[in-house]
Amino acid sequence: MRKNRGFINFLFRISGILAALLFTALVLVIAKANPWEAFGNILMGAVSTPIKIADSFVAWVPLILATCGLVITFTTGLWNIGIEGQISLGAIMTTWALRLLQDSGLPPVVIILAGILAGMAGGIIWALLAGVLKFYGGVSEIFAGLGLNFIATALTLWLIFGPWKRAGVASMSGTEPFDMSIWLPTIPGYRLSVWSLALAVASVLIVYFLLQHTVIGLRLKAVGKNYKAAIQMGISPSKYMLLAFVLCGLFAGLTGAVQVLGVYHRLIPSISSGYGFLGLLVAMLVDYQIVWAVPVALLFAALNIGGIQLPIMMKIDSTLSGVMQSALVLFFMLMDGVRKKMLKKEEDLSDE
Amino acid sequence: MNEFLTNMAGVVAAATPVVVAVIGETFSERSGVINLSANGLIVLAAMVGFAAAYTTGMVWVGLLAGFVTGAAAGLLISFSSISLKQSQVAVGFILSLLFRDLAYFLGTPFMVLPGPTVNRFAIPLLKDIPILGPLFFDQNVLVYFSYVLIAMSYYWIFHTRQGLILRGVGEQPISAYSRGIDVNRQRYLYTALGSGLIGLAGPMYSLSIKAGWNGTMTGLDGIGWIVLSITIFGGWNPLRGSFGAYLFVFLQWLGLALQSYWTSVPSQVLQVAPFPLMILTLLFVNIGDTEWVTRMMARLPRGVRGGFYKLFRFLRKPPPASLGVPFERE
Incomplete structure (x- = not known):
């Protein structure tokens, strides 16, 4: 019986994925495109050459870093929609530190480290703003976060077109690129940096350890699972929620730092590239389990990379990847709801 | 002065979709269902509405398509939250991203095409009233519709039996249920209606204020989030919410x-x-x-405290008590 239930759960998950694929195929048919061709192009665009596979990992790094932070805030029951802004602030602070230190003659390692630390600080500041607004101002973290996202975008644009203007004319292409000596070194011939990959893996391990094997992790979970019981146990929910904000901001800031140091090597207008929101989707899809986030984030990253070729190959918009990603999470949740409803009915029947 | 009046008439027109969407969200949230997908929904409905009006050449078909898109989204949200008991915030957020990407993906063939727009229609007599005439009555039909909607929705929510039921369903669903009201049916209805109004805001942009469909350059991304916060600012009251919408666009x-x-x-x-x-x-x-303000207030002398309480009570309008909570009969 028990085994049977596991199988049923598995079937529901598969049917969620199938429904999402079917939905995407329908959307493609509406757009007068051949679904098979589109799926094939996405697959080939993500895995056909070693460079493309490496690119999927380049996209995986910021996505899993953002998810690392979000798993912590979700654990305490917080909706940190402000993560996009936290990533941007991280990128801004990293750029600031690099600009300050690039001509100082310090060894590149020191400058890079300073950049990473500054980025983390930036993410933490922006996350704390949302946290303080929630706990000392009564403003829902969803709306505080959204507002702060827009402000962070404006701040980025202002810096690029104002004080950090590129010599000559300011443009949407961003600030002056940094000298190669302070880039995160990449594998020759690829855009992928072993260092960012290592940072991402380390972050996953840290978050796993923090949530599964420490008292702090236990208390964070207690706050999320049962707010009132946590108070009874002498845990201050607001203190631990603020801590969750700080930790999430740290990983968000790191995301921004990695994008500046390892991918763009400058500040660009859309530096967060939507990885924060995509991280929210990943975290929801894996039910806030960081271990599962690793493969799912890789799948989502591959979808992003695979979609890039669509406008050239088939003259359809690359937002198809976004449609697929959100459809996956949506149908997964819907099927999960159906499963729970059926299980409940079954239990009600066996009760009678 | 004349130029300023023209500008203010522009503000009234530009605020119209925001007003309609805020009232839609107010209806939905009053019944206990939060539609967090508003941001993506407005973008999608703008695209669908434009596409429908462009294909048929008729503006009203576009407006209807926007409303239907919204109502369908509302049904999906009610189904997932009421019938399947999934988190409204989660589903709403996912839909917000899905709708936006769908709009950009499916809207490609309709990019930068000249489409039909809603005509201006000055109301005879009323338009000649000094100041108010050019400000409010030299607009298009959609703007007049929004005036009617503001008045009707306020009256409906606060002065009819139906409105009382609506508020009851959002505040105390169990009491409403014990009086023989089908709580979930009410929620389905008002979420569909409210989301339909949010959807209507889409073509109000693409067929009037920001005519046409320009993909990511249409500039509608973000408005839905504003709508959600104005709904809170408005204290789930159509009058206060509309004031918030006008104030926001004015700023x-x-x-x-x-x-x-x-x-x-x-x-x-x-x-x-x-x-x-x-x-x-x-x-x-x-x-x-918040806790710390309450604690600080307790220390203040009585007279001062009373003033503060009054101020806070004026500013603060608590949300419907059962907002986001699924209704269980047991």
Whole structure:
């Protein structure tokens, strides 16, 4: 019986994925495109050459870093929609530190480290703003976060077109690129940096350890699972929620730092590239389990990379990847709801 | 003076979709269902509405398509939250992203095409009233519709039996149920109606204020989030919510107007000025409820305290008690 239930759960998950694929195929048919061709192009665009596979990992790094932070805030029951802004602030602070230190003659390692630390600080500041607004101002973290996202975008644009203007004319292409000596070194011939990959893996391990094997992790979970019981146990929910904000901001800031140091090597207008929101989707899809986030984030990253070729190959918009990603999470949740409803009915029947 | 009047008439027109969407969200949330997908929904409905009007050549088909898109989204949200008991915030957020990407993906064939728009229609007699005439009655039909909607929705929610039921369903569903009201049916209905109105805001942009469909350059991304916060600012009251919508668009206009006088401030800063303001308003509305303010107030002398209580009570309008909570009969 028990085994049977596991199988049923598995079937529901598969049917969620199938429904999402079917939905995407329908959307493609509406757009007068051949679904098979589109799926094939996405697959080939993500895995056909070693460079493309490496690119999927380049996209995986910021996505899993953002998810690392979000798993912590979700654990305490917080909706940190402000993560996009936290990533941007991280990128801004990293750029600031690099600009300050690039001509100082310090060894590149020191400058890079300073950049990473500054980025983390930036993410933490922006996350704390949302946290303080929630706990000392009564403003829902969803709306505080959204507002702060827009402000962070404006701040980025202002810096690029104002004080950090590129010599000559300011443009949407961003600030002056940094000298190669302070880039995160990449594998020759690829855009992928072993260092960012290592940072991402380390972050996953840290978050796993923090949530599964420490008292702090236990208390964070207690706050999320049962707010009132946590108070009874002498845990201050607001203190631990603020801590969750700080930790999430740290990983968000790191995301921004990695994008500046390892991918763009400058500040660009859309530096967060939507990885924060995509991280929210990943975290929801894996039910806030960081271990599962690793493969799912890789799948989502591959979808992003695979979609890039669509406008050239088939003259359809690359937002198809976004449609697929959100459809996956949506149908997964819907099927999960159906499963729970059926299980409940079954239990009600066996009760009678 | 004349130029200022023209500008203010522009503000009234530009605020119209926001007003309609805020009232839609108010209906949905009053019944206990939060539609967090508003941001993506407005973008999608704008695209669908434009496409429908462009294909048929008829404006009303586009408006209807926008409403239907919204209502369908509302049914999906009610189904997932009421029937399947999934988190409204989660589903709403996912849909917000899905709708936006769908709009950009499916809207490609309709990019930068000249499409039909809603005609201006000055109301005879009323348009000749000094100041008010050019401000409110030399507009298009959609703007007049919004006036009617404001008045009717206010009357409906606060002065009819149906409105009483609606509020009961959002506040105390169990009491409503014990009086023989089908709580979930009410929620389905009002979420569909409310989301339909949010959807209607889409073609109100693409067929009037920001005519046409320009993909990501249409500039509708972000409006839905504003709508959600104005709904809170409005205390789930159509009158206060509409005031919030007009105020918001006025401040946006002010930001743009100041830019020409105040050239040292970069345009990006003034364009986002509404967002810090949005946070500040939510702060003012909610801060009276926080623990530390309550503690501080307890220390104040009685007379001063009373004043503060009054101020906070005026600012603060609590949300429907069962907002986001699924209804269980047992």
